[in-house]
Amino acid sequence: MAYMVLGRVVQRVSGLSFQEYTTQRILHPLGMMNACWNCEEARQPIARGYRTTNGVAVAEPLAWMRCEGDAAAFAGLYMSITDLARWIAFMLAAWPPCSQEEQPVLRRSSLREMQQCHVLRHRKAAPVRIDERPPCEAGGYGYGLFVMEATDLGPVVGHAGGLPGFGSHMVWLPDRDVGVAALANVSYAPAAPFAMTLLRRLVKEAQLQPRPVRPATALLKAQAEVSCLLQQWDDALADRVVAENFFLDTPREEWERRVEILRDRHGTLRSEGALRLNNPLRGEWRMQGERGWCNVWVTLTPTVPPRVQYLSIESVLPPNETMQQTLERLLRALAAPTMRCISSLAGPEVDRGALLDHLRLANLLYGPCSIEAIVAGDGVERTVAHLHSPRGRLEAEVVIDPRTGKVQSLELRAMQ
Structure with missing residues (x-):
């Protein structure tokens, strides 16, 4: 309903129907010449839409319904994969901010505003195998686009589409300057998971890195x-x-x-x-x-x-001799966690059973570790170290009694 109201606003302000305004002021200036509102206007053959009934694909009678009136503001645009790629490129061109000549349709600053989260949604974590770290996604809705932050991809922007006979998804990574479009001719096809899987595969196989931030x-x-x-x-x-x-x-x-x-x-x-x-x-x-x-x-x-x-x-400050000896005992306990190791490591105030469980879990996930770098602490009572293993990296924050070298608190944190 909200998009229909916006379509009516465009018509009242411009004096053109929503379809005419969009075609003349947005689609054609961007070179999306094959985009159209109804199948008889198409310059290229249009895929027939289907639906699945009892496992059999049958023609969807509503697939080519006409797109008219206020409803055009929220659904019903036909386009080729090339046109959709042009649209993604138009959105990606908003980054990074620069003083170059503006595009003909919309200022880059406005495009970036479209792709910022304005309405939050609940945090989403996908289930994974118990030996894998779950990717976390959080975000919400921008201006006509879903916007999220993913642990493995960074900022992600996109939107799905679907009508009887068709399903689609477009998604892109502003920080990596890459996007994926998926079009399918089955009713409400799950194009979104397909596109996200393809995008993750593309980032991994091509080793695409985020665009480096340039300092002012x-x-x-x-x-x-x-x-x-x-x-x-x-x-x-x-x-x-x-x-x-x-x-x-x-x-x-x-x-x-x-x-x-x-x-x-x-x-x-x-x-x-x-x-x-x-x-x-x-x-x-x-x-x-x-x-x-x-x-x-x-x-x-x-x-x-x-x-x-x-x-x-x-x-x-780097670890003093007492702290260094404690860190070495910690590495031995990580490699082979036993209650005997815990007794030599922990002070009397520490819950030794809980510490043993903590180190056993770290051992199962990471195995033996070595010190990669000292990153914080006074070197006497507190030290924060980055640990490295073939399975990943950990951050260890260690607080000790400087007189005995015994651990008063230990926290191991997974690093990206």
Whole structure:
């Protein structure tokens, strides 16, 4: 009903029927010359529609019903697979945001708005084999499109279609610049699962990676300036770098004190490695010190010019000898979890039965592990390490009693 109302709005505002307006202003400018509203208008042969009765395909008498009036706004458009591919390419052209010449039909910013979730739906997790990690999908409805985030694909946009005699689905990945269209001539054919399976196969076989995020020039500049501040605090530089309300959250004097503590703890700090991006105005990087390192996160304001709105600094020190010995005992317990290993690993406050179950499960899923990297912690009481195994990666957060080296808490987390 809502689409029928929108179709009537188009007719009242434009003075054209919905079909005429769509054909003249959208389909033909996009080169979708074979798209039509009724079969007698088709420039190419149209597939006959069928339905399944007792396992036998029979002609669907309603397959070629005429598409007229307000109903045209929600269903009934005939098109070839090439036309549908042009439509997917039109949607994909909205990314990444850029200053190139706009397309003739709709601004790229409006296309991106169409493909954002505006109405949420309940989280969906598909059942899988017990030895597999279930993919999780969450999202909702945009403007005439379903939008979701999948653990294995990232952002996914698409929509299914179906009428007596036909079923279809179109789906694409904005971050990977690829899409799939499926057309079937059976009533309400399950084209959606077929298209999603094909899309996942395409991503896997072609090893399609998400489009890399490019940092804004302002973010690169902020990285250099914040790095200078952490090496030597300077009020004049800070005033140029941060947003007007930055020091309302944490006073200037407190930031200066924190920088002094970091310098005493780590010695001279210098930027190391590439800037890791969340988006063009948000990223993180590592500053290596003479002792340990700092992980630095910044978010810039969406203003002209952008300024630092959020700054977070995590001090990390490598494990001391006691912590290193505890990590080695943990690796041995992961490789062969027994109550004897647990007794040598855990402190008296730990539920040893629960810890044994935890390590047994990790052993079944991942097998023996090795330390890939230390990523957080003070190295004395707390350490977070990334663990590697042929079956996947884990993150281990370990808290110990620094006097005895016994584990006070342990959490193992699966990594993507």
